[in-house]
Each structure stands twice: as structure tokens, then as C-alpha cells.
Amino acid sequence: MTKKTKNLNQIVTKTATQWKIRATKDRSNRREISRAQQFALDLLDYMELHKIKQIDLADKMGVSPQQVNKILRAKANLTFETLDKIADSLGATITSPRIKTNNSNYTQTVGSTMQVVHRRQPKIIQENSKISSRTKKNPILETSFENMNPYGYTAKQI
Amino acid sequence: MEIYRTFDKQYQGIYLACFVDCTIYETPEDYETELDKIQDQLQDPLYVRNFIKSPRSGWKKGNYRNEPLKYLAENILEEAGDLFDKLDEISNQSQNGNPFELLFDNFKELSPNEKYNDPGRRKMYTYDYNSLLRLYGVRLNNDCIIITGAGLKFVKAMQDCKALQLELDKMNYLIEWLKENKITDCSDF
Numbered sequence: 001m002t003k004k005t006k007n008l009n010q011i012v013t014k015t016a017t018q019w020k021i022r023a024t025k026d027r028s029n030r031r032e033i034s035r036a037q038q039f040a041l042d043l044l045d046y047m048e049l050h051k052i053k054q055i056d057l058a059d060k061m062g063v064s065p066q067q068v069n070k071i072l073r074a075k076a077n078l079t080f081e082t083l084d085k086i087a088d089s090l091g092a093t094i095t096s097p098r099i100k101t102n103n104s105n106y107t108q109t110v111g112s113t114m115q116v117v118h119r120r121q122p123k124i125i126q127e128n129s130k131i132s133s134r135t136k137k138n139p140i141l142e143t144s145f146e147n148m149n150p151y152g153y154t155a156k157q158i
Numbered sequence: 159m160e161i162y163r164t165f166d167k168q169y170q171g172i173y174l175a176c177f178v179d180c181t182i183y184e185t186p187e188d189y190e191t192e193l194d195k196i197q198d199q200l201q202d203p204l205y206v207r208n209f210i211k212s213p214r215s216g217w218k219k220g221n222y223r224n225e226p227l228k229y230l231a232e233n234i235l236e237e238a239g240d241l242f243d244k245l246d247e248i249s250n251q252s253q254n255g256n257p258f259e260l261l262f263d264n265f266k267e268l269s270p271n272e273k274y275n276d277p278g279r280r281k282m283y284t285y286d287y288n289s290l291l292r293l294y295g296v297r298l299n300n301d302c303i304i305i306t307g308a309g310l311k312f313v314k315a316m317q318d319c320k321a322l323q324l325e326l327d328k329m330n331y332l333i334e335w336l337k338e339n340k341i342t343d344c345s346d347f
Contacts, residue, residue, distance in 0.1 A: 008161065008302055008344035009169055016162035016174050019194040023246035026201070030239060033201070037235045040203035041228055072204045 036074035044072060046090065060089035159335045161304055162191050164249065170301040170344055172261055175332060182327050196308040200238035200291065207231045209310070209321075216319030220312040222290075230290070234310060237291045241284045265295060265303050268316075268329075277336050279329045294325050296332045299343035306332055 026033060047057065054072065058065040062085070070076040071086075080096075087094040160176040174191035177183050189195040199205045210217050210230055217223060222230060248261050265280040267273045280297045283289035290312070295305040306328045309321060316322035336342075 005340045005342045008173065008298060008304075008341055011339070011341065012161045012163055012173065014160070014162050015166050015168070016164060016191045016193065018190040019174075019197050019242075020164075020246070020249060022194065022197055023242045023249070026239070027243045027246050030243060034236070034239065037201070037203045038232070041207065041231055041235075044203065044207055045228055069204070073202045075202075 033074060036071075036076070036078060039078065040072050040074045043086070046092070050090075052090070057086075057089055061085040159332070171303075172295075173302055173304045173344075175295075175304050175306045175328075177328065177331075180331060182331050183324060191305075192307045193305055196293075197238075197242055200308065200310075201235060201242070203231065203235060206234050210234075210312075214320045215310060216313040216322070219318060220314060222312045230312075234290055237284050237289065241291065241293075244284075262303060265293075265297060268294075277333045279326075279333070294329055296329055296336070298336060298341070299345065302344045304332060 047053075054068045055065050058068040061068065067076065071078065071082070076082070083094050086092075159180060160178050162174045162176060164172050164174060174193045175185075176189075176191045177185045185192055185195060189198070199209075207227065209215055210227055217227075217230070245261070261282070265282045267275070268279040268281055272278050277296050277298045280295050280303055282293040282295075284291050290310050291308060292311055293305055293308050295303045297303045307325050309316070309325045311322060313319045313322070316326050
């Protein structure tokens with residue numbers, strides 16, 4: 001008696017579409033997504049360090065917990081207004097995005113491209129400076145001599 | 159169990175699994191297949207960070223136990239982004255009659271002694287070295303691979319962490335399902 005076999009195409013009836021739609025959209029927005037992910041990780045670290053819950057941050061920001069969840073999942077379109085709300089709620093500072101020329105002929109730096117959030121109190125700055133010294137990318141919640149500058153921009157000056 | 163094509167008029171190459179009415183695991187209803195589940199979860203900072211911290215990841219049992227959480231999360235998010243950008247690029251190329259050929263060749267046997275198993279368990283790394291993320295699937299004959307999921311590997315053996323053990327179970331389940339349904343290849347379209 002022969003064993004009757006089937007090939008896969010006889011039982012496959014559907015074509016997957018969802019992953020492709022998202023992959024195409026994400027690929028064209030990769031830089032924005034990476035920034036949002038980086039910000040979310042820094043915010044999560046900060047919230048954990050200072051024992052701030054999502055619901056408490058939402059309450060202080062005057063937004064829904066779902067909105068905070070979207071920010072932490074890198075799915076929100078962050079505006080300066082939202083960044084200011086986060087900064088005010090955390091009692092922290094988020095410096096504004098700055099422009100740095102990519103042209104090597106121009107040696108003058110207009111500013112740095114780094115976003116920095118830090119506590120104003122020196123005590124917290126010391127705590128923050130100890131965490132994740134091995135991270136590869138721009139740390140939002142870390143402090144350095146540069147961002148301890150009292151004349152540095154604050155969220156309200158963005 | 160449902161199997162999806164990755165594009166219309168496909169007759170070989172990469173297929174995608176959706177675990178429906180399975181005893182060991184169900185693909186969440188929000189997702190069409192395992193691939194878009196991975197795509198969503200592994201690009202979500204909250205999910206990735208919480209997953210690494212959970213005992214299911216095996217982070218504290220393996221070689222990465224001394225690496226900072228944020229460093230690992232950043233690398234995983236970046237790797238997942240690179241993976242899906244590459245899949246999108248390959249998928250666009252496949253419309254010209256080269257269906258996932260490059261991707262197909264990147265799937266290797268899970269362990270050396272499984273090389274000739276058919277159906278057999280397979281894995282794919284995103285990078286040539288230092289990949290934390292693996293795609294898992296089942297190879298059927300010489301013409302198709304069905305992606306069953308992905309894993310973040312912080313431990314030496316997959317059995318050493320719960321999340322990777324589940325990925326093994328999913329592959330084993332699909333192999334049994336293919337055998338039960340006497341599906342041997344996809345060549346005679």
C-alpha cells in the first residue's frame with residue numbers, strides 16, 4: 001500500500017500581508033524609530049531608578065496611561081510639548097535637539113546632537129553617573145560635566 | 159496550525175507559521191503570523207526590557223549576565239530593526255523571481271547532527287557574529303522553510319531558558335504536524 005503524500009502548497013491558502021506593510025513603513029522611518037526607542041529606554045531606566053510608575057507619570061503629565069505606554073513602546077510621535085511635559089513631570093531637564101554640521105570644512109560646532117535629561121540636584125547627578133557606563137549610544141539619563149553646565153538649555157527653552 | 163505564504167504566487171522559499179488550535183502554544187490573536195508578532199515585540203523597548211529582566215530570558219544564567227540591561231536592550235532593538243529592514247529588502251527583490259533565495263541559504267541546522275533531518279529544525283542569525291537574535295524555522299525537503307518564531311539567546315543551550323525551550327517545542331510541534339498530515343515538500347505545485 002502506497003503512502004499518499006501532500007505538498008505544502010496544497011494546504012496553504014493565505015498570504016501574509018501584515019509584516020510586509022509594517023516592514024516597509026518602518027524601513028522608511030528607521031531613524032525616527034531608533035530615536036524613539038532610545039528615548040523610551042532612557043525614560044524606563046529613569047522611571048525605574050526613581051520608582052516612578054507609568055500611571056503616576058501619566059497623572060503628572062495630564063495624559064492617559066495609554067499615552068505614556070505608547071511613549072514607552074516607541075509608538076508615540078514625540079513633540080516638544082510632550083517632551084516638556086515629561087521633563088516637568090520628572091523634575092528633570094531635556095535639552096533641545098541641536099544642530100551640528102556634517103561638513104568637515106566647517107570646524108565650528110553649532111551645538112551637539114545629544115538629548116540629555118538630568119536631575120537638577122547634584123546628589124542625583126552622582127547616582128546617575130554610575131549607571132550603565134558601557135552603553136554605546138547617547139545616554140539621556142546620564143550626566144556629564146558638559147550637561148552640568150548651569151547655562152545649559154532647559155526644556156522650557158526649546 | 160496555519161501556514162502562510164510570504165507573497166502571492168509563491169511555490170517555494172520562506173513560509174510563515176501561525177499556531178492556531180495547538181496544544182502547546184497559540185499565536186496571539188492580534189497577530190497574523192509569528193513573524194509579525196516578533197516584528198512588533200522585538201522593536202518594542204518596553205517589551206524587550208521587561209523580557210530581558212524576566213527569568214524566562216536566562217539573562218542572569220549565561221555569558222551576558224554582566225552586561226547592563228540597557229546595553230542589551232539597545233542591541234536587540236537595533237538588531238531587530240536591521241533584520242526587518244533586510245527582510246523587507248529581500249522581499250522586494252523576490253518580486254523579480256528570486257524568492258528569498260538569499261534568506262533560505264542563511265538558515266542553518268540547529269545542531270550539527272540535525273543536518274540531514276527532514277523535516278529539520280533550522281536557525282538564522284541576523285549578523286555574521288555577535289547576534290543575540292535568532293529566527294527559528296522548520297526546513298521541509300530542499301525547497302521550503304517555515305518560520306516558527308524567534309529567540310534572544312543569552313544562554314549556552316536552548317534548553318537552559320524557558321523562552322527558548324518554547325521555541326524548540328514550537329519547531330517540534332510543527333515537525334509532528336507536517337508528518338501527521340503527510341506533507342513532504344512543496345515542489346509539485
